[in-house]
Amino acid sequence: MRSEIGPDGQKSRSFIEDARRAQIVAAAVEVIAEVGFAQASLARIAKRAGISKGLISYHFAGKDELMVEVVERTYGAIVERVVADMQGVESARQLLRTQVMSVAGYMRGHRSELKALGEIFGNLRDADGGLHYGIKSNEEIYRALEQIYRFGQSTGEFREFDVRVMAVTHSASVDAMFGYWAANPDHDLEAHARHLADLLERACVT
Amino acid sequence: MRSEIGPDGQKSRSFIEDARRAQIVAAAVEVIAEVGFAQASLARIAKRAGISKGLISYHFAGKDELMVEVVERTYGAIVERVVADMQGVESARQLLRTQVMSVAGYMRGHRSELKALGEIFGNLRDADGGLHYGIKSNEEIYRALEQIYRFGQSTGEFREFDVRVMAVTHSASVDAMFGYWAANPDHDLEAHARHLADLLERACVT
Amino acid sequence: MRSEIGPDGQKSRSFIEDARRAQIVAAAVEVIAEVGFAQASLARIAKRAGISKGLISYHFAGKDELMVEVVERTYGAIVERVVADMQGVESARQLLRTQVMSVAGYMRGHRSELKALGEIFGNLRDADGGLHYGIKSNEEIYRALEQIYRFGQSTGEFREFDVRVMAVTHSASVDAMFGYWAANPDHDLEAHARHLADLLERACVT
Amino acid sequence: MRSEIGPDGQKSRSFIEDARRAQIVAAAVEVIAEVGFAQASLARIAKRAGISKGLISYHFAGKDELMVEVVERTYGAIVERVVADMQGVESARQLLRTQVMSVAGYMRGHRSELKALGEIFGNLRDADGGLHYGIKSNEEIYRALEQIYRFGQSTGEFREFDVRVMAVTHSASVDAMFGYWAANPDHDLEAHARHLADLLERACVT
DNA sequence: AATGAATGAGGGTTCATTCAT
DNA sequence: AATGAATGAACCCTCATTCAT
Incomplete structure (x- = not known):
């Protein structure tokens, strides 16, 4: 493993190191999106990246670390975008709409990332056999969505309902939208x- | 390969043969639910069933045939139950509620089956690399749900909307409910x- | 194993037992001729014979014993025929011709046996890994052929030469004739x- | 799979890669010669070579590719030698003698190769179940031998006869010579x- | 006499990982 | 920093053999 903990408590990596990791992550995303998690061997990813298999092991502690980094880099970018789009929106109804439209808009140009994320979320497992990104990894999302709904209830825009159920439903509906679109490329995502x-x-609403 | 086609065009199997297949299928369901599709090796399934690895090969032509039978036995039971519960219900609103409550009720006692089905649908692949239960597996569900919604629109109970989007959302919401419940066993599924x-x-509704 | 040693020192088998063994041997011959020794599993032979796999094990101590019996029954029939045809022939030249023509004539109607014999001779191995029917198993043939040639030399029909080399060459030439014919079914065997x-x-000749 | 096609259309391999392949091929030859094709498992070959089973898969796409390479490396060397020895010989009678003596001379030091070749020719099968080196493997030899005989007929050295039968007989006689010698190491091969x-x-001759 | 069920060893292959260079 | 060579474990599958019925 190359990365080390610097004096500031952050991982410090050289520029070249970071570029390689990014390149490998990009190759991983493409391969996973194309052939699925199970078939995405390091050999396949290395070939796609045009590097040797060993180099991946050199830059990542293991396949798992690579997968985690794929998620971090990819998922981080999405959140960044959506949060930016929701900035300044004031009504709960508009926040809700913006969240859906924003993430959909972003994903339209990042289909591979979407597919890869789904594959990793659904397949990457810890040593104990449990999903590494279980439903629990959605907790963060649920909390964020609940804020919107609770906000709407507090302003009277929304009626009373179980916000957790709503958040779970909302999250799943958006995911399913992407899943359907991924399976049916001609589907009109924006509509x-x-x-x-x-x-x-x-x-x-009431 | 054990099973053969009888004179009535049905698969004819001895009682003992059928029992073994059922036992193996049950073990497969448990293992897949616990460790996921990719880690569900025949060795693991055999150990769970308390039999030798070879016996699975004796009763099933291959791993794929086993997986297909898992789906057939499991999925069939669910559909049977839900269809039975919806029999006689007349309003679209009641059909909708019944569908959700029925499948939830059934699943409460069949958590592993649910998990296993999802794993197989999302991972079992044909020789060509494509998902064996691709869109088609959901398509069937979508069609069924669309019927309910279209029926509601025809009677005026429901407003006009895109029934496919509704079906996708409905299906995903129910799945997510199970997923959430699977991850949080104390969660109140019925509520x-x-x-x-x-x-x-x-x-x-309008 | 069913067969037992009777009071006369011969293996004594019931009629039905013998018939079964013959049936299994016949099926083995066909299968080996069609798919080769390596692919001729007991399962395949049993299916061809229309019986269960276990029944073969019941009648034969093991696969090897079956193979040996295939050779004995098949090979014995050939020798019987050739010996009969050579009866009464007096000149060495005629004996030589008769031997070649007789075995060729017999084989024309017994291609499967020919193929199966070749497969077994070339592949059946003892526990030590050596061929069960090695070149040594040809010794019997060589001796018989040498008799002909030595007889010819004694009568002056044939010149002096190494009869062992001649026998080896003769035997191999006949085998090759069959091999070529087996590979080229349209080949004129008699010519x-x-x-x-x-x-x-x-x-x-001189 | 290691080997790749270089810019000159030739397979380009590193020195070390080629050495390993040669080593594995050599081990395969020995094992096949000793225990036969069917028992020559990759595990056995690897153990003989003193390497791991996986390394064979690393250097060869599969067992079949290894077997083909065994044939190519081994058979090529024989042909090379015999052709060289026959260079410049002018009479058909001398060509005939030279062919026999040359291949016999070469084989004296390459018994295992001979055995291995025979095993592979007689057992290696394609996916369709047919022998990979079927008639074709002999056909090449037959053609070459026929040339000699036809040449002799054209010069009047030889009488008229069926050259194909002669070629088949010639080839089989030489093979049998090796087989006999392999089974009887004290046999005088040259004589x-x-x-x-x-x-x-x-x-x-006439 | 005959079956079908069951086992266990061994087959070839894939793959993440390690390591010398 | 990077490679290619190498390992070993796990994979699915085939098969001769055994055994209760």
Whole structure:
């Protein structure tokens, strides 16, 4: 393993080191998106990246660490975008719509990332056999969505309902939208997002 | 390969043969539910069933045939139950609620089956590399749900909306409910189902 | 194992037992001829015979014993025929020709046996890894052929030469004739046999 | 798979890679010669070579590729030698003798190769179940031998006869010589070769 | 006499990982 | 920093053999 803990408590990596990791992560995303998690061997990823198999092991402690980094780099970018889009929006209804439309908009240009994330979330497991990104890894998302819904309830925009159920439903509906789109490339993602936002909104208002 | 096609065009198996297959399928369901599709090796399944690895090969032409039978036996039972519960229900709103509550009720006692089905649907691949249960596995469900929604629209119970988006959302919401429940065993599944039915209904009515 | 040693020192088997063994041997011959020794599993042979796998093990101590019996039954029939045809022939040249033509004539109607014999001779091995029917098993044939050639030399029909080399060559030439014919079914076996007899004869006479 | 096609259309391999392949091929030859094709497992070959089983898979795409390479490396060397020895020989009778003596001479030091070749020719099968080196493997030899005989007929050295039968007989006689010698190590191979050449020659001349 | 069920060893292959260079 | 060679474990599958019925 190359990365070391620097004096600031952060992982410190050379520029070249970071570039290699990024390159490997990008190759991993493509391969996973194309052939699925199970078939995404290090050999395949290395070939796609145009490097040797050993180099991946050199830069990553193991396959798991690579997968985690794929998630971190990919997922981080999405969150960044969505949070930016929601900045300044004031009504709960608009926040809800914005969340759905924003993530849909971002994903339209990042289909491979979407597919890869789904594969990793659903397949990457810890040593104990449990999913590394279990439903628990959604907790963060649920909390964020619950904030929106609770906010809407506090302003009177939304009726009373179980916000956790709503958050789970919301999250799953968005994921399913992507899943359907991934399976049906001709599907109109934006229209789906608009319809979905409508459904969610109607389910909340009085 | 054990099974053969009898004169009636049905698979004809001895009682003992069928019992073994059922036992192996049951073990497979448990193992897949616990450790996921990729880690569900025949060795693991055999050990769980308390039999030798070779015996699985004796009763099934291959791992794929076993997986397909897991789906057939498990999925068939669910559909049977839900269809039975929906028999005689007349309003679209009640059909919708019944569907959600019925499958939730059934699943409460069949958590492993649920998990295993999801794993197989998402991972079992054909020789060509494509998912064996691709879109088709959901397509069937989508069609069934669309019927309910279209029926509601025809009677005026439901407003106009895109039934495919609704079906995808509905299906995913139910799945997510199970997923959440699987990850949080103390979660109140029935209450969740009731809340979810409310949300779906409100999203549909005028 | 069923067979037992009777009071006369011969293996005594019931009629039904013998019939079963014959049936299994026949099936083995067909299967070996079709798919080769390595692919001729007991399962395949049993299926061909229309019986269960276990029954073969019931009648034969093991696969090896079955193979040995295939050879005995098949090979014995050939020898019987050839010996009969050579009865009464008086000149060495005629004996030589008769031997070649007789075995060729017999084989024309017993291609499967021919193929199976070749497969077993070339592949059946003892526990020590050595061929069960090695070149040594040809010794019997060599001796018989040497008799012919030595007889010819004693009568002055044939010149002096190394009879062992001649016997080895003769035997191999006949085998190769069958091998070529087995690979080229349209090949004229009888013409080949005539030509071969000519060659052998010319090689011997002064 | 290691080997790749270089810019010159030739397989380009590193020195070390080629050495390993040669080592593995050598081990395969020995094992096949000793225990036969069917028992020559990769595990056995690897153990003989003093390497791990996986390394064979690393250097060869599969067992079949290894077997093909065994044939290529081994068979090529024989042909090279024999062709060289026959260079410049002018009479058909001398060509015939030279062929027999040359291959016999070469084989004296390459018994295992001979055995291994025979095993592979007779057992290596394609996916469709047919022998990979079927008639074709002999056909090449037959053609070459026929040339000699036809040449002799054209010069009047040899009488008229069926050259294909002669070629088949010639080839089989040489093979049998090796087989006999392999089974009887004390046998005088060179004398046998000389006698055989005599026989073949006498069979051809007027 | 005959079956079907069951085992266990061994087959070839894939793959993450390690390591010398 | 990077490679290619090498390992060993685990994978699915085949098969001769055994055994209760």
